[in-house]
Amino acid sequence: MADVPEPTVLASDYFQSYAVVGLLAVVGVLFVAVAFGAGRLLRPVVPTPEKLLTYECGVDPVGEGWAHTQVRYYVYAFLYVIFAVDSIFLFPWATVFAAPGYGATTLVEMFIFLGFLAVGLLYAWKKGVLAWA
Numbered sequence: 677m678a679d680v681p682e683p684t685v686l687a688s689d690y691f692q693s694y695a696v697v698g699l700l701a702v703v704g705v706l707f708v709a710v711a712f713g714a715g716r717l718l719r720p721v722v723p724t725p726e727k728l729l730t731y732e733c734g735v736d737p738v739g740e741g742w743a744h745t746q747v748r749y750y751v752y753a754f755l756y757v758i759f760a761v762d763s764i765f766l767f768p769w770a771t772v773f774a775a776p777g778y779g780a781t782t783l784v785e786m787f788i789f790l791g792f793l794a795v796g797l798l799y800a801w802k803k804g805v806l807a808w809a
Contacts, residue, residue, distance in 0.1 A: 751805050762793055 766786075773782045800806055 748805065751800075755800060755805070758796070759793070762789075765789070 769782060769786050769789075773786070
């Protein structure tokens with residue numbers, strides 16, 4: 677075979693791609709800075725005591741701003757997000773499972789996946805996290 681010379685990569689070509697990325701980053705930062713600056717210069721600033729008052733759902737605030745929230749509500753939300761995201765993985769699995777040639781392997785993988793979910797749910801149940809009281 678004839679010797680084919682290897683293509684040479686010049687340093688200027690190499691750094692030119694970085695220059696494009698850097699230029700886009702600078703343009704993005706300038707765009708954000710100009711937008712914030714224009715907003716600051718163009719907005720009306722007339723602070724009054726009523727404007728500086730904390731507003732929440734149309735009700736005047738009463739008492740301190742700190743409220744005690746129980747952690748269990750966050751745990752319920754966290755468990756919901758975990759199982760909602762995990763249930764999304766069941767749809768691609770169902771389409772792959774229906775394809776010929778992938779049945780047994782996919783079925784075993786999904787049972788392992790569901791086993792991990794079941795162990796997590798069992799752990800939360802044993803810890804008493806799922807009791808609403």
